[in-house]
Amino acid sequence: MGGLSASEAGWAVVLRVSAHNARFQQWKALLGNRTKRQRRGEFLVQGVRPITMAIAHGWQIRELLYDTSAPLSGWAREALDTVRAEKFAVSHDLMHELGGKANTVPELLAVVALAEDDLRRIPIGPTMLTVVFDRPTSPGNIGTLVRSADAFGASGVIVTGHAADVYDPKAVRASTGSLFALPVVRVPSHQAVLSWVADVRADGIGMVIMGTDERGILDAAEYDFTQPTLALIGNETTGLSSGWREACDQLVRIPMFGSASSLNAATAATVVLYESARQRATAARR
Numbered sequence: 001m002g003g004l005s006a007s008e009a010g011w012a013v014v015l016r017v018s019a020h021n022a023r024f025q026q027w028k029a030l031l032g033n034r035t036k037r038q039r040r041g042e043f044l045v046q047g048v049r050p051i052t053m054a055i056a057h058g059w060q061i062r063e064l065l066y067d068t069s070a071p072l073s074g075w076a077r078e079a080l081d082t083v084r085a086e087k088f089a090v091s092h093d094l095m096h097e098l099g100g101k102a103n104t105v106p107e108l109l110a111v112v113a114l115a116e117d118d119l120r121r122i123p124i125g126p127t128m129l130t131v132v133f134d135r136p137t138s139p140g141n142i143g144t145l146v147r148s149a150d151a152f153g154a155s156g157v158i159v160t161g162h163a164a165d166v167y168d169p170k171a172v173r174a175s176t177g178s179l180f181a182l183p184v185v186r187v188p189s190h191q192a193v194l195s196w197v198a199d200v201r202a203d204g205i206g207m208v209i210m211g212t213d214e215r216g217i218l219d220a221a222e223y224d225f226t227q228p229t230l231a232l233i234g235n236e237t238t239g240l241s242s243g244w245r246e247a248c249d250q251l252v253r254i255p256m257f258g259s260a261s262s263l264n265a266a267t268a269a270t271v272v273l274y275e276s277a278r279q280r281a282t283a284a285r286r
Helices: 022-032 034-040 048-056 074-082 092-099 139-151 169-174 190-202 242-247 265-285
Strands: 015-017 042-045 061-067 086-090 108-113 129-134 156-160 184-187 208-212 229-233 250-253
Touching (some): 022 108, 034 042, 092 108, 129 139, 139 156, 139 265, 156 190, 184 190, 208 265
Parallel strands (some): 015 086, 129 156, 156 184, 208 250
Antiparallel strands (some): 042 108
């Protein structure tokens, strides 16, 4: 799609970046350094849909970077016109370095403020379904689980323990923007989540803690997902921690009939989330 080039558009440019200067190195660090993301309280977002979702859901956009050499689409021009953020005109080659894809150059990138890790962001109610991902090691699995949780109507995702970073570029890309639509909260240990569950229960919501495990007593389809549920998904290799296992009110399994010995953690979560959505849709039609 054609359009005005960045140099013709007339946006107030704070800085033009065409070399590997200090500003560029900061952006590069946001992609590859978790400590730098946390220290600066921000992360770099790549992709049309993730940026669109971040804007639509009111996340704080701190900076917008655009390619100085290519005509900008209507989508990019609208973002630059309407979003209150510092604008940076960045050379084509540097945008390619930051874009994360070998064969394409993004026309727009966004530096976005991290969300607060506060369990109060997750809405509570009698139909709530919240997913806990315990100590995930793969950013891609985090993003995929968040995407599935959003697709199947979960109220939020909690990532516990020593885990991969929710704001890693691989996690953000795998979520395809759902990270910005659904509350995703990082919590150091299961104890803080159990304290939150106690508060939810004290408010009269009978939340059940349901863990997924190959030794579960019930098949997933036999569990009543119409009740408020905290659904636990364990680490990709070791499963649920002993602390979470002890906290479970119910363990469920996903029956398998082929030669596979297990499911990918994000895939297992998707199966459980689909079953929850199926049961809730059936109940709503009664």
